[in-house]
Amino acid sequence: MAAEQGASTQEKLAMIRGSAVMLGPAVVVDGLLAASVLAASAAAWEQGRRSGRLLWKLAAVGALTPWVYRLFLRSSMMRLGATRQEEQQSLPGDELIPDRRATELTHALTLRARPEDIWPWLVQIGSGERGGFYSYDWLERLAGAPVHSVDRILPEYQQPKVGDLINPDGSWRVLRVDPGRAFVFGDKDFVWALVVQPVDEERSRLLVRFRVSPRQAGPFASGLIVLPHLLMQKKMMKGLRRRIERAARQREAGGAMTPGMARPVSEQSPAPGL
Template structure:
């Protein structure tokens, strides 16, 4: 009973004081509430996270890093050692990989050997990229918006949990949501670092 009360109190405190900041790191109020490509693919998510960062580079320097993301591809630009503890086989590239630049709508690839398969649902070069898991319970969208400093890179996760038990929902609330902030923050910073370096030293990307 004591443990249950403690977990309940922790969940309440997180919802009241920290959850909004966790789920909207870096995003303005307008960005968190705006409609993004892919929103209609999962209309009523149990979890909605919109995070963003300013990249001092043009969209053409950001886009190559997005399209090559994935296990066995360019990685996720986050903490590889954590990803690989989970068996995701992520190795974040420091260079643009021409063989992964020709992404197309309808392509699928796994998020690690044991992870879900992601399908490219929307691909608008230099503007928007949207993935959806094959079970339909996760939509991951990226939008590139022009701003005075360069580009606002916005990442939105829409997650459904149709059959999750109460313990599973609590685990997601208290562990997975804060954990996703740690990983996605590092990912956005990793893309920013790479895109800004590419903008300073542009290269010609030959087709694979």
């Protein structure tokens, strides 16, 4: 018995030692960086207090802001609306980038709609003649993407197939289709999966997962990708909510939508947050 306890203790010590060797340098470097930022911010704030110049105080706040985002906001924003279980569960499309180092975001929201109300809006996503991304169109166009989010169902995109183009230049294509459940698109280094899970007869859960291969992004670029995609994806999910729940209300009222007959989204009341 004593020998078994001794072996168990040695295993734990070996595990701790291994973790210290692997993570210790990064912890030390991050600690020194945080200490230097705090020292510089404190000095700038004190200088601003003494001189009365707002610029020094702004410099102090600006130095701290990235750390506040990284330590307190980034992890929760990367799983906005999703539970821990949803964040950790395997979803269609994960197998296309199996590398555990991949940058991954999982967002989710509950919709007052059935899967059949949600699916038509998902499969027409894309730029060019497709339905858009239901996000900030003006920002997409500023970046040179021909995006025009529509407020109606486009019949010509309701039968998606693997290989279909998502954007005119062909850089993004449909990668997987599980009818009524999962619509996945991207390329060999980027996967965007939209997954519908029924909750009950009136509600469904929409999970949106974004994965980028470390080969494509790298540790530096992945940090740059996350924040703008967070903002665009959050807006996209709000846009989907407005369109989908309006269509579901029309169906329940006996006025089910037919292609091309949806009213402009601007006529609807603001949707609640995610």
